[in-house]
Ligand SMILES: *[C@@H]1O[C@H](CO)[C@@H](O)[C@H](O)[C@H]1NC(C)=O
């Protein structure tokens with residue numbers, strides 16, 4: 101049944117099931133699908149995107165935040181949807197810098213910074229398919245990066261490998277199948293250590309603070325397990341939707357994909373290629389889970405990550421749809437999604453499962469090795485939402501039990517608070533960020 105039911109759904113989805121596996125294999129070895137947004141097509145223009153910011157305008161003193169308009173005008177909404185992270189920051193009168201970091205496995209990452217020399221550095225790491233823009237898109241009154249800067253922090257924002265700002269590799273001829281061969285394992289093992297080191301190096305500070313949303317949290321715990329010395333470089337880690345144990349996962353897409361353990365070729369077919377295609381028929385089949393008929397005309401209802409992670413229609417300001425859409429779906433690999441799909445329904449936080457034989461070759465064991473959470477020695481504060489498909493209170497408690505220095509486990513005071521509400525809710529400042537900043541002040 102376990103094998104038959106996904107096959108049935110597969111047929112129902114209307115995706116052609118090729119007559120033989122060999123055909124499929126041939127197809128994907130040679131020609132992965134890369135039919136996503138035009139802007140996502142080239143891996144090699146991200147540096148340009150990262151750098152091409154307009155000449156800085158005169159920077160007003162943002163400490164006087166009262167001058168910031170409380171609301172977006174119609175023009176703001178239209179314009180902000182198209183601006184890059186740096187352009188957004190400059191537009192609102194804050195200073196912005198771009199820094200490049202190479203990982204030891206050759207990925208070139210772009211970090212954005214709202215610099216405050218000599219101040220305590222805090223690193224913000226976005227979630228699945230997002231970018232540094234998730235910390236500024238709500239504007240100076242609700243964007244966490246601005247709020248932290250105004251409190252006196254030196255704010256750094258990472259763009260993890262594969263998103264539109266970080267899509268280069270030292271080997272420009274690396275085939276796409278190899279470039280996109282990563283999950284949050286590699287983000288935790290390579291991207292995070294490289295960016296932590298870059299901040300410590302540039303600022304001369306001994307320790308940093310860390311705030312991660314979704315995958316930005318998952319990858320942090322991977323980093324601590326694989327590169328334990330980095331836990332000591334982080335005095336406080338605040339986890340917005342920890343996304344480590346997904347035993348109570350409520351995402352229909354992850355449940356569905358979770359049935360395919362090991363069937364990588366078929367999964368690649370479903371997701372549209374090594375780089376996830378945003379127009380995969382799979383996602384269209386599931387969008388009714390986040391949108392009712394009356395809402396289904398909104399562009400939100402076609403956004404990959406909202407369909408996977410869930411969406412709270414009443415939590416965000418619907419006037420801002422263009423901004424949110426404009427900064428969504430910033431790139432992901434199929435393997436990132438599959439690693440989460442493997443994790444769902446399980447009580448194990450472990451490395452990517454290649455299937456028995458391949459696991460033996462890679463890991464010298466039939467099952468993937470578990471990540472060792474007792475190595476996450478940093479102080480950790482967890483925040484979870486009751487309406488988050490990827491995080492229940494049980495999953496958060498479970499994580500808390502495994503962490504050696506968990507200093508808090510907070511349920512957000514709103515029953516429907518969902519996965520992306522941590523970055524787009526209209527009440528995110530009062531519900532989450534004020535607490536997060538208070539916690540920062542204590543470390
Ligand atoms: C939604 O955002 C618009 C533009 O910033 C603003 O005018 C409106 O008052 C907001 N609505 C709510 C409910 O916050």
Ligand SMILES: *[C@@H]1O[C@H](CO)[C@@H](O)[C@H](O)[C@H]1NC(C)=O
Nearest residue numbers: 328470471472473474475476
């Ligand atoms: C996890 O790390 C702790 C602390 O170093 C160590 O004592 C323990 O043996 C490790 N567990 C596993 C399963 O490797």
